[in-house]
Amino acid sequence: MKLVNTSEDVLKKSGQINDHEEVLRLYDEHSSEVKDWDEPEHKSQWCPGCGNFAILLAFKKAMVSLKIRPEEVCIVSGIGQAGKFPHYVKCYGVETLHGRALPVATGVKLANKDVNVVVVGGDGDGFGLGMGHFVHSARRNLDVTYLIHNNEIYGLTKGQTSPTSPKGTKTVSTPNGSIETPIHPVEQAITNGATFVARCFAGDMEQTVRVMAQAMKHKGFAIVEMLQPCVSYNPSKNHQYFKERCIRVEESGDYNPTNKNWALALVHREKAGLIKDEKIACGILYHNDSERGTYLDELPESADLALVKQDISNVDIEGLLDKFE
Amino acid sequence: MQNKISIKVGGPAGEGVFTVGLLLAKYFKLNGLEVVYTTDYPSLIKGGHNTCSIRAEDGPVYAEMKHHDVVACMDKLAVQEDVSSRNHTGIVVTDSKLVESMNLQDDFYVGIPIDSLIEDVGKRFKNTIVFGAIVGLISVSEEDAKEFISQTLSKHFGKKSQEIIDTNIDVALRGVRFVNEHVSHKKLNKIVKIENTTQRVMMTGNDAAALGALKAGLKFVSEYPMTPSTSFLSFFAAREISHNITTKHAEDEIAAINNVIGAAASGARAMTATSGGGYALMNEAISFAGMSENPVVIFECMRAGPSTGLPTYTDQGDLMHVLYSGSGEFPKVVFAPGDLQEAFYGGFEAFNIADLVQTPVVVLLDKHISASVMTTPRFDTSNLVVNRGNFQEFDANLELENYKRYELTQDGISKRVVIGQKGGCHVNSSYEHDESGWTSEDGEMHKLQMEKRHKKLNNIDKELIKPKILGRESDYDITLVSWGSNKSILQEATKYLEQDGIKVRQIHFMFLNPCDWEYVDEILRIDVEKNSVMLFEGNMTGQLHSLIRMNTGLNILEKKLKYDARPFFYEDVYRDVENFLKKRGMNIVGGNQK
CATH class of the missing domain: 3.40.50.970 (Thiamin diphosphate (ThDP)-binding fold, Pyr/PP domains)
Incomplete structure (x- = not known):
């Protein structure tokens, strides 16, 4: 893909010149590796320095590492800056309505179980309008991967408080500071029954690629919270902020991701502000393949053949009509 | 003897009012008759007041009647609410306890001692005994009743045990026997089995x-x-x-x-x-x-x-x-x-x-x-062909080239693919897009895609989108216009209007969009100008009326709008047409509409 024509002025103003240069460097380094997944025609509409660039590169690298073909993947997105994701990846995409990516993805997957379905959306999309679908998708345990980009702000509508913004956030929609407590994505995912829950910062490219690939391989609903700087509307949480705080959770001594209680204890410490030096645990926080089967495992009608591949040219209803005689 | 009957059953939710109705509907179908069975019930699970109506004849029937030959009242409320819907020769079947306690003296009441008849089997057989009693009143003989009751109940309880089926048959026959022994003087149309060679479903x-x-x-x-x-x-x-x-x-x-x-x-x-x-x-x-x-x-x-x-x-x-x-x-x-x-x-x-x-x-x-x-x-499925239009079925050995999901074509239709097809990658998008699916805010592309989408409707069969003329195409006194389910009700009314010498043309709008408005103008203009068109709709504001006016400029003056949340009764339609024509000076003999 073509990255934006970066105007030095814009980058300097946002204080992100170094970050963006780093992204450009990364793209140069990996361009040949991910070329099968590139949409070279499409010029990005993201702001220079946006966290999405690194997430996008990580995603393509993860796809390469999984050795799957572009037509085997469908990215279903909501509306928002993250929602533009499918346009920048060469594979199938459905750019849905704001907040409705999960139900569309559910339909895509149930109709064609052979497709790897990835859902991409932002915090406003997923936890605002989409919250109800999020809860039901988690309990459904359909085999799809949900990358939820969290920059704690509405970007596309120019900077309003989001459901994940910390209490007290001052934006144009909450000039006196937000009153509500933010949603904790990892907590929501685990308590609603997701069987794979992770958090990543694409500034750690190696870990992000690895976790995304594992999320895709996981049989069941996999959620990856993507921590993401918004250079335009949430500049205090920039690349530097996350770089200083994000740590690889798998390297910590008590790491125990198959234990839900361990993961929830971490969540509670975070919510209570008890984490030393504001470190942010990144990596797989909960993962249990054996907890329960996926939704599709329970559907005999497409066990042998995906619904879209079944012959419908001459369905026999005569036996049924007999019953109405 | 005429095979023609209308029955209403009323009672509280949860007491099997609809079971009685459905059993009667099946009973009549087994006798070769055509049946309409409708329900009327409030939005609750137990209690309240449910009614259903079962109408059967040896010719086509499309709609329920307003007044009935038999009204079965399963509780006090039903007696209060539903007795008024009997016709002038109709009878009311109810629990003899109610006949006594409510002092129901008119001779159209038939009291059934329900409790004593089902004492040994329990209250849940109340609906079966009512069903049996009604069958007793309308069957020509006990043997006849027995045969069709057995068939009906065996079919209805098909999946249940033989014991349950047998008990139900036994209880229903007690109802038959009771009315045969005690109320044989009541005059009612008897239902005689007819040979119906049409294969039918219900x-x-x-x-x-x-x-x-x-x-x-x-x-x-x-x-x-x-x-x-x-x-x-x-x-x-x-x-x-x-x-x-x-x-x-x-x-x-x-x-x-x-x-x-x-x-x-x-x-x-x-x-x-x-x-x-x-x-x-x-x-x-x-x-x-x-x-x-x-x-x-x-x-x-x-x-x-x-x-x-x-x-x-x-x-x-x-x-x-x-x-x-x-x-x-x-x-x-x-x-x-x-x-x-x-x-x-x-x-x-x-x-x-x-x-x-x-x-x-x-x-x-x-x-x-x-x-x-x-x-x-029964629906004939032999000529039904699944046509998927411009659609590429999944083919693992095929790789599409230069595929464009939203390609601008002559007829506006572009090829769809199965997600997963090689060479078919694209974004299926809620944003305006170019031919490939890429978001586009270009004014010219937006216009082209708007036109592409809209012209797709031109591909629908031109005959399909014309409103259907039923009955007479020429030489008619009146044109009746409706859409959706009112088609059937107007067909019933038309049958009786024609019997009384009123020549009716009926126009049924099945397709509302697209619709061939030029054709509508062609078939309606002269009649609208003569004010010989009546429009029937089940809403308050005349939405089809507005739609016709919007698309043709034709203003149908005579509209009958019903918004009491109940369907039209064909008897009312008959009367509306009769009154309208009388007002316009037509001499009508009348009298056959019942």
């Missing part, structure tokens, strides 16, 4: 539409329960395994329609069903399906609104809502079947049309047709 409009969808190769259903559309969900859920259909009870209607859009984008034939409120929730997604050109089929079963309204009652108030739902301008197909045949073939054809024009197709039903049980000739 079902609801929702059943018929669902069977059509099944035949069309439906693979995916997502629905949130909402009366009167809920039976679609249970119909398909029961056939998930036998017919390989994934049926999802979604978390809400917004999820349901978006599930369906996803499945359609994947390449499966997919549908949802709902009522007005649920359809309102789907509006944004319907516009999305229009923009992204995903073929989705929606069955909208109208109930009386606005808002939660009268959930279990009928209405035609959603026509404009459905026609103009969704933001922006995009093509949408809307049609309203008028009877079971149209519901079945429409249910089938909806999917061919959706695949042909790749846009939302809304099939408008209403509670009257959705939930009423009727007999109809």
